[in-house]
Amino acid sequence: MTIAGTDSSGGAGIQADIKTFTAFGCYGTSVITAMTAQNTTGVQGVHPSPPEFVRQQLHSVLSDVKIEAIKTGMLFDADNTVAVAASLKAHFGGPGSAMPPLVCDPVCVSTSGHTLLQPDAVKVMISDLFPITALVTPNRQEAELLLSQQDKELKISSLEDMVSAAKKLRELGPKAVLLKGGHIVITMQDIERVCSSNPDIEVVKDALLGDNMEILQASEADAATRELVVDVLHQSNGSTSIFVRPRINSTSTHGTGCTLSAAITSALARGLSIRDATSLATSYTHAGIETAFPIGSGYGPLNHMHSITLRNIPKPTLSNPHPFTRLLIKSTSKIWKEYVEHDFVKQLGQGTLRRECFIHFIKQDYHYLKYYGRAYALLGAKSPSYPAIQAAAQTMFNVVNEVKTHVSFCEQWGITEEELKSTPESSATTAYGAFIIDTGLQGDRSKLIMALAACLLGYGEVGLWLRKQASLPNSWVKWEGNPYLKWMEDYSGEHYQNAVKAGLDTIEAEAAADPPSIVRFQEWVATWERCTRLEKGFWDMALGLL
Numbered sequence: 209m210t211i212a213g214t215d216s217s218g219g220a221g222i223q224a225d226i227k228t229f230t231a232f233g234c235y236g237t238s239v240i241t242a243m244t245a246q247n248t249t250g251v252q253g254v255h256p257s258p259p260e261f262v263r264q265q266l267h268s269v270l271s272d273v274k275i276e277a278i279k280t281g282m283l284f285d286a287d288n289t290v291a292v293a294a295s296l297k298a299h300f301g302g303p304g305s306a307m308p309p310l311v312c313d314p315v316c317v318s319t320s321g322h323t324l325l326q327p328d329a330v331k332v333m334i335s336d337l338f339p340i341t342a343l344v345t346p347n348r349q350e351a352e353l354l355l356s357q358q359d360k361e362l363k364i365s366s367l368e369d370m371v372s373a374a375k376k377l378r379e380l381g382p383k384a385v386l387l388k389g390g391h392i393v394i395t396m397q398d399i400e401r402v403c404s405s406n407p408d409i410e411v412v413k414d415a416l417l418g419d420n421m422e423i424l425q426a427s428e429a430d431a432a433t434r435e436l437v438v439d440v441l442h443q444s445n446g447s448t449s450i451f452v453r454p455r456i457n458s459t460s461t462h463g464t465g466c467t468l469s470a471a472i473t474s475a476l477a478r479g480l481s482i483r484d485a486t487s488l489a490t491s492y493t494h495a496g497i498e499t500a501f502p503i504g505s506g507y508g509p510l511n512h513m514h515s516i517t518l519r520n521i522p523k524p525t526l527s528n529p530h531p532f533t534r535l536l537i538k539s540t541s542k543i544w545k546e547y548v549e550h551d552f553v554k555q556l557g558q559g560t561l562r563r564e565c566f567i568h569f570i571k572q573d574y575h576y577l578k579y580y581g582r583a584y585a586l587l588g589a590k591s592p593s594y595p596a597i598q599a600a601a602q603t604m605f606n607v608v609n610e611v612k613t614h615v616s617f618c619e620q621w622g623i624t625e626e627e628l629k630s631t632p633e634s635s636a637t638t639a640y641g642a643f644i645i646d647t648g649l650q651g652d653r654s655k656l657i658m659a660l661a662a663c664l665l666g667y668g669e670v671g672l673w674l675r676k677q678a679s680l681p682n683s684w685v686k687w688e689g690n691p692y693l694k695w696m697e698d699y700s701g702e703h704y705q706n707a708v709k710a711g712l713d714t715i716e717a718e719a720a721a722d723p724p725s726i727v728r729f730q731e732w733v734a735t736w737e738r739c740t741r742l743e744k745g746f747w748d749m750a751l752g753l754l
């Protein structure tokens with residue numbers, strides 16, 4: 209449900225909210241607090257709803273429809289603000305009627321400079337609405353106005369100011385604060401500076417920023433001085449996360465705040481946490497600006513419907529042959545790095561890895577391959593065409609054959625096949641294997657492909673990384689004479705790398721043939737991330753023997 213003002217030009221307010229709810233697959237209801245005569249150049253008139261009529265609309269909706277999440281936008285005056293807060297408290301005050309998450313976008317002034325919240329309403333918003341608010345989403349100007357009650361001089365002009373203002377705003381009563389930084393230019397250097405003095409801050413980078421990976425071959429200079437937009441989320445558990453994305457110079461920004469808060473509300477209605485909802489919503493809004501088409505002569509609206517397909521999967525090029533996989537890895541670059549540059553891998557490369565750890569690992573790998581083979585059989589069963597069935601079946605055979613190589617490899621380490629069979633499966637192996645099979649059984653073929661990719665691509669990455677490191681002068685990787693040379697040769701060798709290439713092509717083809725919605729993409733990322741984490745867990749387990 210949105211409680212806000214209308215925008216006759218369709219880009220902000222109720223209209224933006226309903227479009228955004230729809231794009232997120234949610235059903236929207238609306239309570240109108242004011243009508244505006246408005247276009248892309250400004251607000252020409254405001255006609256507030258009488259407070260009794262605001263109450264009546266709220267009653268009509270709440271007495272009939274089960275609401276999963278609520279947002280407030282333009283409330284216009286103190287009377288309407290009181291009406292909204294009182295109605296919500298009355299409806300959700302009783303036993304068994306818990307308040308759904310309330311996102312308060314404290315709309316005060318339009319982009320064009322028109323007052324959308326009268327000065328005496330600010331105090332009421334703080335006293336009546338904030339205590340029942342799950343998340344308040346001010347921009348810089350709104351944050352300064354809200355905090356001016358305590359400190360008239362307060363100005364927010366740096367990332368440090370944003371972090372401290374977000375904390376102060378939290379003390380006004382809402383459970384969490386998202387301070388939006390669209391009006392403050394920030395660079396990577398600022399982020400590094402702030403994070404080095406506040407190591408607890410979580411940095412959530414948009415998929416378009418991130419690290420380079422060997423298997424994706426291309427490089428992209430991430431200039432320390434590139435202009436960024438940063439939003440700061442501070443929550444009641446004391447955690448602070450900052451959401452970072454590239455700045456777009458665009459005039460298609462009318463209704464950005466409404467859209468962002470409506471997107472967060474939708475994601476909360478779908479059950480995401482505030483942090484994950486914010487991450488998804490900032491991506492969605494960014495893509496809306498990026499893909500907007502010009503409407504009107506002033507500040508035009510965003511494109512709300514881009515998420516029907518995933519934005520921005522660039523076409524493959526020579527320098528970026530696997531754009532979708534790149535997006536996937538960049539979306540999870542932190543955990544991916546922890547996996548592929550794990551201490552287990554480093555010690556293996558140095559040749560210092562303890563023999564027991566390696567033996568534990570290859571024994572468990574023997575069990576894991578069983579799940580992995582079965583999962584490809586399941587993928588075959590879910591494949592729509594002969595070539596797709598063939599590809600899945602072929603990989604299943606490759607895995608089964610790999611087991612034979614694995615058994616003879618283990619023999620060289622003094623482990624018989626009998627011993628492999630009788631080794632109990634560790635929890636990390638069962639967890640990972642079961643997760644893959646479970647993902648496959650849930651029904652979505654693409655999700656299963658994402659689940660299987662973390663293993664395939666990760667080992668390919670490890671092989672290439674170690675080989676590349678070994679080729680550098682004075683390298684920490686010991687190649688010749690390393691007891692694990694054969695393992696490194698296998699995973700960096702042509703045979704395995706060809707399998708990686710085939711896997712990359714499958715993922716790219718899957719994404720190109722049926723580009724996912726942003727919500728579905730997020731599900732793919734979540735699956736991929738779970739498997740990356742489980743892979744890391746597999747190596748933690750092997751090192752845990754120490």
Ligand SMILES: Cc1ncc(COP(=O)(O)O)c(N)n1
Pocket residue numbers: 212213214215220221222244246281282315317318319320324461462463464465466
């Ligand atoms: C009805 C209504 N609600 C909110 C806004 C703020 O949007 P923006 O800051 O983009 O002008 C607006 N212009 N109109």
